[in-house]
Amino acid sequence: MEQLQAFWSSMPDPGGIVIHLGVTLAILVVGWTVSNLLGRWMRHIADRSPRIDPTIVPMVRSVTVWSVRIVVLLAVLARLGVQTASLVAMLGASALAIGLALQGTLQNFAAGIMLLVLRPVRAGEFVSIGGQGSGTVDEIGLFMTRFVQADGIQILLPNTLVWGSPITNYSRNKTRRLDMMLGVRYDDDLDAALATLQALVDRHEDILADPAPQVMVMEYRDSTIMVNIRVWALAAKYWDVYFDLHRRAPQALRQAGLRSPIPLREVRSIPAAAAGAKAAGA
Known part of the structure; x- marks a missing residue:
């Protein structure tokens, strides 16, 4: 009985557990909502400002939103008593292993960064990617670039193909x-x-x-x-x-009185007697 009383006294208050879980859930919901609102706010500001290149908006929005969400998830885990320092170290090791397994995906991400930094293509420009296709640039994402062809068909190309191919830009010059x-x-x-x-x-x-x-x-x-x-x-x-x-x-x-240039061929007929005499002489 004494051991049972000691165990029961060590258990936390049920009301405190409910409040603790409620606060944790509130942090998660509020943080997730704030990340979505922040992404929408960034897109709204970019649409209204002529100084912001619309090409960089999708990638910057995605990076910002997921950065906020990662911070929120770490705060939730810390609230639940998880040691975030060891978790971050574990995530770092996992990221290294995942990076080695997904080298192509990381190359697409790096190529997307180079496309945004050097700006060989921008949203709204009509370009031709050597051997891959042509169309109007709709969006440069983290891993893929989206084009809309002249016939309205949408094509997606990995960023490495766009970055590593000759690019003909028909809209850059006036x-x-x-x-x-x-x-x-x-x-x-x-x-x-x-x-x-x-x-x-x-x-x-x-x-x-x-x-x-x-x-x-x-x-x-x-x-x-x-x-x-x-x-x-x-x-x-x-x-x-x-x-x-x-x-x-x-x-x-x-x-102006000029005729259409129709291909012409001149055909000459040799009389039969002349043709026979020519053949006999030969």
């Missing part, structure tokens, strides 16, 4: 050059064709005057003289100019 090849028949007036196309590009509202647009002869083919139209336009207007020139340039040549 202007782009457009080259268009057009054919003129040999028996048409070449000077009239050049003047007509030059007048077309000089009057076009979306073609820049500096650098000046050029219309020049590029090469000679079997039945066609190839004329090159070389103009500059704003990157945002590039495809509008591209499609408009392909529609209006042939129309302008037809209105």
